[in-house]
Amino acid sequence: MSSSTAPTSELTYPMARETVLDPPPTYASLRAEHPITRVRLDFDDSEVWLVTRYEDAKTILTDTRFSSDFQTPGFPARLTSQPPGPGTFIRMDPPDQQRLRHLLHPELSRKRVDELRPTVEGFVAELLDRMIEKGPPADLIADFALPLPSQVITTLLGVPYEDREFFHDTTRVMGEQTTPPEERLRVRNQLKEYLDDLVAAKDAEPGDDLLSRMCERRVEADVSIEEVVGIATLLMVAGYETVANQIGVGTVALLQNPDQLADLKAHPDKIRGAADEIVRHQTVTDYGARRAATADIEVGGTTIRKGDGVLVVLSSANRDESVFTDPDELDINRKTQDHLAFGWGPHQCVGHLLARVQLECAWAALFERLPDLRLDVPLDEVPFRFDMFVYGVRGLPVTW
Numbered sequence: 001m002s003s004s005t006a007p008t009s010e011l012t013y014p015m016a017r018e019t020v021l022d023p024p025p026t027y028a029s030l031r032a033e034h035p036i037t038r039v040r041l042d043f044d045d046s047e048v049w050l051v052t053r054y055e056d057a058k059t060i061l062t063d064t065r066f067s068s069d070f071q072t073p074g075f076p077a078r079l080t081s082q083p084p085g086p087g088t089f090i091r092m093d094p095p096d097q098q099r100l101r102h103l104l105h106p107e108l109s110r111k112r113v114d115e116l117r118p119t120v121e122g123f124v125a126e127l128l129d130r131m132i133e134k135g136p137p138a139d140l141i142a143d144f145a146l147p148l149p150s151q152v153i154t155t156l157l158g159v160p161y162e163d164r165e166f167f168h169d170t171t172r173v174m175g176e177q178t179t180p181p182e183e184r185l186r187v188r189n190q191l192k193e194y195l196d197d198l199v200a201a202k203d204a205e206p207g208d209d210l211l212s213r214m215c216e217r218r219v220e221a222d223v224s225i226e227e228v229v230g231i232a233t234l235l236m237v238a239g240y241e242t243v244a245n246q247i248g249v250g251t252v253a254l255l256q257n258p259d260q261l262a263d264l265k266a267h268p269d270k271i272r273g274a275a276d277e278i279v280r281h282q283t284v285t286d287y288g289a290r291r292a293a294t295a296d297i298e299v300g301g302t303t304i305r306k307g308d309g310v311l312v313v314l315s316s317a318n319r320d321e322s323v324f325t326d327p328d329e330l331d332i333n334r335k336t337q338d339h340l341a342f343g344w345g346p347h348q349c350v351g352h353l354l355a356r357v358q359l360e361c362a363w364a365a366l367f368e369r370l371p372d373l374r375l376d377v378p379l380d381e382v383p384f385r386f387d388m389f390v391y392g393v394r395g396l397p398v399t400w
């Protein structure tokens, strides 16, 4: 049995990729030989446990003794200067996390998301109309992948149309790892001020939108108005870059696997399974699931000590060969077991159904309207973003 007293690791995180559509090859060796191992985080030199196997990942994400609270000693923080504000339940533990999540839950239920599908389809169609009118070529990220989730989330929240550009800009700046901390803080405060006013207005005079309904239910649910603002901010941040980058890398993955793409074009009804498989294969939230141990806990023969930080590598778990046959193959006919791209356990992505609807509508319409869609530059000229919280592409030059 190993423990946190084990010798210091020479490994550092993040690890280098060899090919743009596959996670770093070191993950596969770690899964085979050191599935739970110490690594040094290159941005603050602290040491955490890196968890690379599927079963261990699930165990940790299910066990609430592994805290998601930013303030728990050992939590692998990146932006230590800015503790998350009230309402940011992704960085909280139950029961508070559950109190806030429950307020939001009905708004992102299967029924509500199914009702939203035609709206999402409408946005997709409009964006493609505009892109097709302008091009070819086009930048699929700027013209399609970014505006789609921005429109969806602002519509869901009930943000007035004229303010949407502001939302788009602020979330983009906050998502860039290269943004200096003072700029990030300035933009975050701007967003908070805006949402303070918006939520106060919805609280006073509710409309037919998510924020208004949360305001109406918040007293009964014991949620403060500041927390509603925090939930809105969290949705903006969590539901935007993730979807945009998933559309970006997923499209590249399909284009690089022409047999799979041909199968999808010939059988559009396969879109649901295909989207799920793309999300497994191209898991964008590499640095997504972080925890800190609040007790000494044994996982897979390793004792993780109280106060140790843990990084559950979802992109590695989703390529675990003991769970997925030929995990490195993109196979849209795969009967995918529960993959972990949206996390697992009490913090599993509360927006995963909304994300899935957007991805399904986006890829279905994209390849139906533009069956000859292809990259407009060689793959090695596509600007992949290795330096961000979410893996993806900064731009995607395409033609048709």
Ligand code: HEM
Pocket (backbone or CB within 6 Å): 061, 068, 089, 090, 091, 097, 101, 153, 234, 235, 238, 239, 240, 242, 243, 246, 284, 285, 288, 289, 290, 314, 340, 341, 342, 343, 344, 346, 347, 348, 349, 350, 351, 352, 354, 355
């Ligand atoms: C492809 C798109 C997406 C991916 C890959 C993704 C991934 C994830 C992951 C891995 C987590 C778990 C983090 C953890 O365990 O610490 C998470 C949580 C979360 N996601 Fe997503 N997400 C996506 C889209 C969305 C959307 C569209 C929304 C909102 C509309 C959203 C809102 C959230 C929220 C609020 C949480 C926190 C849940 C909690 O802590 O209880 N996400 N997401």
